[in-house]
Structures are given as structure tokens and as C-alpha cells.
Amino acid sequence: MLLIKLFTRVFFVLALCIGTANADSAIKIENAWSPEAPPVAKVLAGYMTIHNLSDKDIKINNVKSSLFERVEIHITEMKNGMMKMVRQDNLNIKAKGHILLKPGGLHMMLIGKLKPVKAGSTIPLTLSFDNGETKTINLKVTTVPNHK
Numbered sequence: 067m068l069l070i071k072l073f074t075r076v077f078f079v080l081a082l083c084i085g086t087a088n089a090d091s092a093i094k095i096e097n098a099w100s101p102e103a104p105p106v107a108k109v110l111a112g113y114m115t116i117h118n119l120s121d122k123d124i125k126i127n128n129v130k131s132s133l134f135e136r137v138e139i140h141i142t143e144m145k146n147g148m149m150k151m152v153r154q155d156n157l158n159i160k161a162k163g164h165i166l167l168k169p170g171g172l173h174m175m176l177i178g179k180l181k182p183v184k185a186g187s188t189i190p191l192t193l194s195f196d197n198g199e200t201k202t203i204n205l206k207v208t209t210v211p212n213h214k
């Protein structure tokens with residue numbers, strides 16, 4: 067009888083541990099925002115901070131939004147004295163590190179707007195990572211920068 071009780075207890079603790087491990091996410095996204103653009107604009111930008119809380123590097127496989135035809139990750143660079151945007155596929159986030167997407171640097175390029183986007187509303191964005199995680203966040207559409 068005692069043995070059964072003990073076994074039940076051990077099993078319960080084990081189940082609890084597995085449950086916690088599954089609930090833990092390696093990715094944390096903060097300060098997601100998009101500057102308000104004129105209604106005619108078909109392309110918008112998205113900014114945020116993406117943290118990798120795990121001890122392994124994680125790459126961004128894909129980003130999409132139901133309000134846009136497609137989403138790309140770009141970096142703004144100076145090349146031969148010209149500002150140029152370079153597409154960043156499978157962008158890496160170092161173990162225990164983070165990437166900062168902000169005006170003038172790394173950013174999400176939201177291409178081919180399908181519906182009107184007004185200040186005060188949100189843009190849903192779904193990011194998938196090579197650790198198997200998928201995260202859906204909302205970019206706050208605002209005139210006020212939200213980055214730190």
C-alpha cells in the first residue's frame with residue numbers, strides 16, 4: 067500500500083516536471099510595434115525585441131501576417147555611400163541573447179498590405195523558429211516609438 071502511494075507521488079512529481087518543461091518557452095518577444103503609415107502605404111515596418119532564453123542558438127524560420135502578402139526580415143546597411151536594405155533569411159538569435167529590431171537597423175518588412183491599418187489597432191504576426199516553437203504576437207500600430 068505504501069509502495070503504491072510512493073509510486074503515485076513520484077509519478078505525480080514527474081508529470082509536473084514534464085508539464086513545466088512544455089509550458090516554458092525559449093522565446094520571449096517584447097515591445098512589438100509598427101509606426102503608423104499613410105493609408106496609401108503598401109509596405110510597413112515592424113520593430114521588437116526577441117529574446118532567446120535557452121542555451122542553444124535559435125533561428126527564425128518564417129514570419130507571416132494575415133494582413134500582409136508576406137513578411138521579410140531586413141537590415142538597413144550603408145553600401146558605397148547608399149542606404150540599402152538586405153534581406154536576412156534564417157536570422158540567428160544567440161543562446162541567452164537577443165536581437166533588437168528598431169528604426170534604421172534590423173526590421174520586419176510587412177509587404178503588400180491587404181487591409182487598412184490604423185493607429186491604435188494591431189497587426190498580428192506569427193513567427194516560427196527552428197526549435198519548433200511558433201509565436202503569434204500583436205504589433206501595436208502607433209505614432210510613438212515603443213522601443214528601448
Ligand SMILES: [Cu+2]
Nearest residue numbers: 140151173175
Ligand atoms: Cu526593409
